[in-house]
Amino acid sequence: MLQRSYSTLQTGIIFWLQNLPNDLAMPSSVVAAIRYDANANTLRVIYVSGGVYDYKDVPEKIYSEMKAASSKGEFLNKQIKPKYKFEKIK
Numbered sequence: 001m002l003q004r005s006y007s008t009l010q011t012g013i014i015f016w017l018q019n020l021p022n023d024l025a026m027p028s029s030v031v032a033a034i035r036y037d038a039n040a041n042t043l044r045v046i047y048v049s050g051g052v053y054d055y056k057d058v059p060e061k062i063y064s065e066m067k068a069a070s071s072k073g074e075f076l077n078k079q080i081k082p083k084y085k086f087e088k089i090k
Contacts, residue, residue: 030073036063044089045076052090055080 028048035044036058043058043066062079069075 028072031076034063034066034072036060043080043084045080050090051088054087054089055084056086058084 030048031045032048033046035046036042037044038060041057041059043055043063045053045055047053058080066072066075066080
């Protein structure tokens with residue numbers, strides 16, 4: 001039963017991601033999608049696992065660099081997690 005619930009969750013996340021604008025979905029095994037709020041300088045990271053985190057005071061340049069990075073997870077671990085405060089959303 002638990003496996004079926006997890007599978008249903010994954011299917012829902014995949015459907016949701018397929019309906020995001022193309023520039024937000026990430027080709028990554030860790031990061032499903034990112035969004036950036038330029039007014040609040042907040043980077044929202046949606047993980048493949050379903051977790052959602054907002055990283056605060058992230059410059060737009062860092063968001064652009066993450067979008068261009070060949071490894072989103074590595075960039076996140078080296079350039080964002082150790083430097084910016086976060087809030088767990090989900």
